[in-house]
Amino acid sequence: MENPNPAPSDRAPIKLNMVGLSKKDYDGAPSTLCKGCGHNSIASQIVQVGFELNLRPHEIIKLSGIGCSSKSPAYFLGMSHGFNALHGRMPSVATGALLANHTLKAIGVSGDGDTGSIGMGQFKHLMRRNVRMVYIVENNGVYGLTKGQFSATAEEGLQLKYAGQNEFPPIDLCMEAIIAGCGFVARSFAGDAKQVRELLKAALSHRGTALLDIISPCVAFNNEDDSPKSYGYGTKHEQPLHELGFIPYAEEISIEPMQPGEFRTVRLHDGSLISLRNLDKDHDPTDKMAALQRLHRAQETGEFITGLIYYNPDRPSLAEVEELDTPLAQLSPERLRPGREKLEQFLQAYR
Amino acid sequence: MNVLERQQEAGYATSSPVINNFSLVVATANGTGSQTANLTLLRSFFKMGIPVHGKNIFPSNIQGLPTWYHIRVSHEGYIARKPSEILVAFNPATVAEDVQELPAGGVCIYNADLKNLPRREDLIYYPVPVSELIAGIEVPVKRKPYIANMAYVGVVAWMLGVPLQVVEEALGAQFDYRQKLIESNMEVVRRAHAWATEHLRKQDPYRLEPMNKTEGLIIMTGNEAGALGAVFGGVSVAAWYPITPSTSFMDALREFLPKLRKDEAGKPTYTVIQAEDELAAAGIVMGAGWAGARALTSTSGPGISLMAEFVSYGYFTEIPAVIWDIQRVGPSTGLPTRTSQGDVSFAYTLGHGDTKHPVLLPSSIEECFEFGWKSLDLAEQLQTLVFVLSDLDLGMNNWMGQPFDYPDRPLQRGKVLSAEQLEALGGFARYKDVDGDGIPYRTLPGTPHPLAAYFTRGSGHNEQAQYSERANDWEGNMARLARKFETARSLVPAPVTLHNSSARVGIIAYGTTRYAIEEARDRLAPQLPTSFLRLRALPINQEVRDFVAAHERVYVIELNRDGQMHGILQTEMPEYAARLRSIAHLDGLPLTAQWVQERLLKEEATL
Numbered sequence: 001m002e003n004p005n006p007a008p009s010d011r012a013p014i015k016l017n018m019v020g021l022s023k024k025d026y027d028g029a030p031s032t033l034c035k036g037c038g039h040n041s042i043a044s045q046i047v048q049v050g051f052e053l054n055l056r057p058h059e060i061i062k063l064s065g066i067g068c069s070s071k072s073p074a075y076f077l078g079m080s081h082g083f084n085a086l087h088g089r090m091p092s093v094a095t096g097a098l099l100a101n102h103t104l105k106a107i108g109v110s111g112d113g114d115t116g117s118i119g120m121g122q123f124k125h126l127m128r129r130n131v132r133m134v135y136i137v138e139n140n141g142v143y144g145l146t147k148g149q150f151s152a153t154a155e156e157g158l159q160l161k162y163a164g165q166n167e168f169p170p171i172d173l174c175m176e177a178i179i180a181g182c183g184f185v186a187r188s189f190a191g192d193a194k195q196v197r198e199l200l201k202a203a204l205s206h207r208g209t210a211l212l213d214i215i216s217p218c219v220a221f222n223n224e225d226d227s228p229k230s231y232g233y234g235t236k237h238e239q240p241l242h243e244l245g246f247i248p249y250a251e252e253i254s255i256e257p258m259q260p261g262e263f264r265t266v267r268l269h270d271g272s273l274i275s276l277r278n279l280d281k282d283h284d285p286t287d288k289m290a291a292l293q294r295l296h297r298a299q300e301t302g303e304f305i306t307g308l309i310y311y312n313p314d315r316p317s318l319a320e321v322e323e324l325d326t327p328l329a330q331l332s333p334e335r336l337r338p339g340r341e342k343l344e345q346f347l348q349a350y351r
Numbered sequence: 352m353n354v355l356e357r358q359q360e361a362g363y364a365t366s367s368p369v370i371n372n373f374s375l376v377v378a379t380a381n382g383t384g385s386q387t388a389n390l391t392l393l394r395s396f397f398k399m400g401i402p403v404h405g406k407n408i409f410p411s412n413i414q415g416l417p418t419w420y421h422i423r424v425s426h427e428g429y430i431a432r433k434p435s436e437i438l439v440a441f442n443p444a445t446v447a448e449d450v451q452e453l454p455a456g457g458v459c460i461y462n463a464d465l466k467n468l469p470r471r472e473d474l475i476y477y478p479v480p481v482s483e484l485i486a487g488i489e490v491p492v493k494r495k496p497y498i499a500n501m502a503y504v505g506v507v508a509w510m511l512g513v514p515l516q517v518v519e520e521a522l523g524a525q526f527d528y529r530q531k532l533i534e535s536n537m538e539v540v541r542r543a544h545a546w547a548t549e550h551l552r553k554q555d556p557y558r559l560e561p562m563n564k565t566e567g568l569i570i571m572t573g574n575e576a577g578a579l580g581a582v583f584g585g586v587s588v589a590a591w592y593p594i595t596p597s598t599s600f601m602d603a604l605r606e607f608l609p610k611l612r613k614d615e616a617g618k619p620t621y622t623v624i625q626a627e628d629e630l631a632a633a634g635i636v637m638g639a640g641w642a643g644a645r646a647l648t649s650t651s652g653p654g655i656s657l658m659a660e661f662v663s664y665g666y667f668t669e670i671p672a673v674i675w676d677i678q679r680v681g682p683s684t685g686l687p688t689r690t691s692q693g694d695v696s697f698a699y700t701l702g703h704g705d706t707k708h709p710v711l712l713p714s715s716i717e718e719c720f721e722f723g724w725k726s727l728d729l730a731e732q733l734q735t736l737v738f739v740l741s742d743l744d745l746g747m748n749n750w751m752g753q754p755f756d757y758p759d760r761p762l763q764r765g766k767v768l769s770a771e772q773l774e775a776l777g778g779f780a781r782y783k784d785v786d787g788d789g790i791p792y793r794t795l796p797g798t799p800h801p802l803a804a805y806f807t808r809g810s811g812h813n814e815q816a817q818y819s820e821r822a823n824d825w826e827g828n829m830a831r832l833a834r835k836f837e838t839a840r841s842l843v844p845a846p847v848t849l850h851n852s853s854a855r856v857g858i859i860a861y862g863t864t865r866y867a868i869e870e871a872r873d874r875l876a877p878q879l880p881t882s883f884l885r886l887r888a889l890p891i892n893q894e895v896r897d898f899v900a901a902h903e904r905v906y907v908i909e910l911n912r913d914g915q916m917h918g919i920l921q922t923e924m925p926e927y928a929a930r931l932r933s934i935a936h937l938d939g940l941p942l943t944a945q946w947v948q949e950r951l952l953k954e955e956a957t958l
Contacts, residue, residue, distance in 0.1 A: 029817070058803060061642070061796045074806055074818070081796035082806035083641060085634070086660055092626065092634025099588050099622050099635070100644035101797050122634070125627045325618040328587040329643030329795060333762045335620050336585030336645065337724075338611045340757045343583060346611065347754050349524075350569040 018054040026050040026057065028075040038190030038216030039069055039138045043076045045196045046107065050077060053201060055105070061097060062107045065090040065119060069111035069138035069216070077107075088119025091126035094133055095318070101327040102319035105204060106133035113143050116152035116171045123173075127180035130208035132317040134200065137173055137211070138190070140218035141229040155302075158227055174309055175295050177211040178288060183312040184210035185291065187304060190217065195306060202308065208317045215304060237303045285311045369556045371401050371426040376435035377503070378442045378449045382414030384497030385441070387525055387536075388504050389420040393749060394521035395513050396424050397570055400562040404430035404866075406748050406941065411595065411687040417445045426562060430751070431866035432941045437557060439503045443467060450474070458555045460506055475555045477547070479506045484542050490535050501536045505543025509551070511559045515544060569716075569754050573745035574649075576716035576755070577675060578603035580723015581647055582611050585762050586673075588639035588646040590624045590632040592654065595687045596743040597677040600649040629654040633661035633674075640665075640672040641807060643767070643795035645727045649675035652694050653684065655701060662736055663702025664809045666832070669782070669791065671730035671765065674698075675739045677746040680939050689939030690743035692862055696915040698738045699889055705829060709839045710738045710889040712861040713745065716752040718844075718887065724758050725844065731765035733839055734790060742910075744941045745863045766792045770800040781805040781816040782828060789835030836890060843888035846895055854880040856955070857902035859895070859920065859931075861886040863941060864910055870944035871951065879955060886916070891923055899927045904958075906951065908934045910942060 014022045026047040031040050050057070057079035064070035066087035073082045085093045090108050098106055115123045115137050126135065141154040148162035153173065158166045177185045184206040186199045196214060203210035217230050227233060284290050291310035298305045326335075375392075379385035389405065396403040403424045410416035423433055438453055440446045440461040447469050450459055455473040463478040470476075484502045485495065508518050519537050526532040578600050581589075591601045601623065608621045626632035629650055636646035650658065655676050665672060678694045680686035685693075699710050709729060711722045722739050730737045766786075768779055773794070779802070782791050794803040805816040812828065813819040858881050860868050865885055872881050884898045899905050899920075905927075907917035914933030921928040934950050936942070 056799075057801070058797060058799050079801050079804050081794075081804045082808075083638070084806065084808040084810070085637075086664055086809065089630065089634045089661070092631040093638035093641075095624070095631075096588060096590065096635035096638025096640075096644075096646065097642040097796065098638075099624065100639040100642035100646070101795075104642070104797055121627055122631055125631065129624075322622045322624075323619055324622065325614075325616070326620075327797070328620065328622065328639075329797070331585075331587060331620050333585070335614055336587065336612075337583055337758070337762060342611055343755065343757050346579070346607075347569050350571045351567075 023051040028078040031075040034219050036219045039072045041190045043072050046076045049200045060105045063090050063094050064109045065114035067111040067114045072109050091122035095131050100329040102324045108135045110137050112139040112151040112153040124180040127177050127182040127209050129318045130315050134203040134210050137213045138216040140216050142218050173213045178310050182211050183208050183315050185310040186308045187213045188306045189215045368558045370558050370560050373557050374423045374433045374435040375437040377420040377439040380442050381410050381412050381416050381418045385500045388500035391521045391525050395517050397565050398517050400565050402428040402564050409688050429870045431870050431944050479503050498539050501539035502543040505540040506547045509544050509547035568751045570749050571716050573719045574600040575603040576719035577723045580720040582607050584724025584727040585645045586647050587621050588644040590626050590635035590648050592626050592629045592632050594651045594654050596747050597649040597651050629657035633658040636672040637670050640670045647673040651677050651679050652681040665736040666706045668807050669734040673726040673730050673737050678742040686939045692910040707836050708736050709843050714862050714865045716750045720755040728763035732763050768792050768794050770798050773800045773802050778802040780814040783814040784831050788838040789831050840890045840892045847885045849883040851880050851882045854882045855903045857882045857905040859884045860908045867942035867944045867947050871947035906932050906934050912937050
């Protein structure tokens, strides 16, 4: 058994959350990624968020495609079912799994190659269908497992030892998501643990697909300080859009006093609230064109903006469109097979 | 000498009528609505109690290219394709060729507006003055061409002696009993019939007489039957990408599910998703099967090419799902609207690495229905992908059949552990062969137990589903998968065998080639008695081996170029490789009995 994590023992001072689990219960297997990989810090934040939000591990599924990023679901939430799919095909698998049981919470982890190249079609169609899940792209602009080729999100003109110079413009996954109809589009930086955590919490409450494009530097193949997806560059050029504070609905709502004009509060579908500090005064996350313009501007100035870039909670999720009620995976045999008389009756029209 | 005298001279006088035994072909242009007229004829004959079958030979085109509809009636019950004696010539583009193909003494019913009708001395001609017959009928301009086709229905009814009341009943079924449509169409039929009665003299020998051989039977397409089977098999997630000739499978599923599978509150117990391509369709059913839904997709050859990566994945990770492949002619785009059995060897071992999949081989609408529900059972029992290989001929054409038998067993959900079972067992290992049948236990996401979770991966794994590159883990797992496939032999539908004690020659076939073979066997019986084994699934069981052992020579007859099933059987039974002989052929059309007969005799003569 992979990390069976028996119920917490009574060897006291372990802190338990509201569902009786310790933070350790949200761990996965030990990571086999490189030391210092941005992906590992994202995995730690997922563990932390699971603990803080009192998630029941059996109600979560974690999915991924192929690549370094896609290995990481093994390194968190060991008590949740995991599905390491095919390269670029996680979106379709997630769609199917969540049609079978739309009451599950899904966390998908993909990479820039997995999403931006081989999986672009499935990525766009997942957004278009608004499948309810958190879709994390651990974005480092490079193919790590095959030793350093450019991915489609690599910056034009970027110079790497193995691959030489990148001649093509990058695909901005946040822009692609907005255009495809995604209602929760955020960008963050793996080094900014607090922001990653807050965005994750908000994303888990969104009623549709929530995209977190997290710049996650590759320590082995794309960490030159002048590369926009390196730690050095990230810490210097990160431009937070908002400060986030997330208050789960289950708790009493108490937020810091808001300065008029500085905060924007958005009620999430499940009733929980997300409050945003609008550092970039002219950015309104509910304005689609403004979001696209802001991304475009950032691309031109070589910065990456972080925070919730676009938010629209109004589109129904796929499960809602399909009017799913009892999870299809849990239907009783009587509801799956009509009675004998139904067959006889039906065939009358074919006589 | 008039036609009648010529006929008498040629020896096919009207005095010896040919009753309930002929083929008729209707030649029209695609998109002119002739399908309604053709199905009206088919249903009329069926309602007269005469065994009948129709085959639509249509183009990959929306409008304009030629299409032929073949109807065979046979009092003996033979329904294989047979060259036609009667032609309804309504397509100027093909009329020259169509007329040439008729045998001497054949009948040509033609649209009198045709300018280029070839005249043959040895044929009987009946005109249909279409423009005259539809003049003044009140229908929207758009529907004029549709109505025009009803004119030949009237003349054919006159020629064969089909009561107009029967035509009206057939039309009713065709138009879902919408009175206005029935009336305007029937008006044309009546006018044409009256015109023919007044102006034509029957000179041909062909006639229909009522029988009782279709009593209690139904008539349906294979795709409809398969979809209905899936509905009763509890399909809950279906995903697909449109492709001829499988599209009508999903059309039927989407029509039937709302009628049969809404719960008391009117909520659907299913979902059908049109995916962005076949890759995604396969991914959706994989995800759904993994999470505990009964999942299927339907496609055709080009689709399973795209699905190959998920099929390899599904084999290795052991996820239940069903793929219906309605075969058309490949390779490549091939002939999208013609039939074949060309995907057999591809489907059987689809995927990179060592992969094998159960393949069900329906030959009739009854089997489409049965395999429709059974495939979903097998997928979950075996925790693997199951292919159902139908073909365009079966899937898209209307066939007679017995009303379907209700499933004779409850839904088989396979080895799925509940939270209570996990508690009692103290955990489980996802890929461990506990029962010795190669089939492990699984849990579904959402199972409320801390020991329920496991990690599904297409990479090397051990019994606990943990990542492993160890040599013995790899080999042990693959050996277990092979063992599981052995278990499949006894679970998949067994073959149907007709043993003939005096036969030294056996025939093995599968799917829709059976109709030509059954007719050929009857015709050959006096000179070449044969036994017949009809495969209904792969992998084969002992019965197939015994059948081959009991005959000196066994011909494997199939509708592809390379003898794909022949190759599979030789590999499965190397000890009988020399005894198995291939008769294979593919031109896009269903086999005829005559071709089977001639090929068998030729093979036997050259021994």
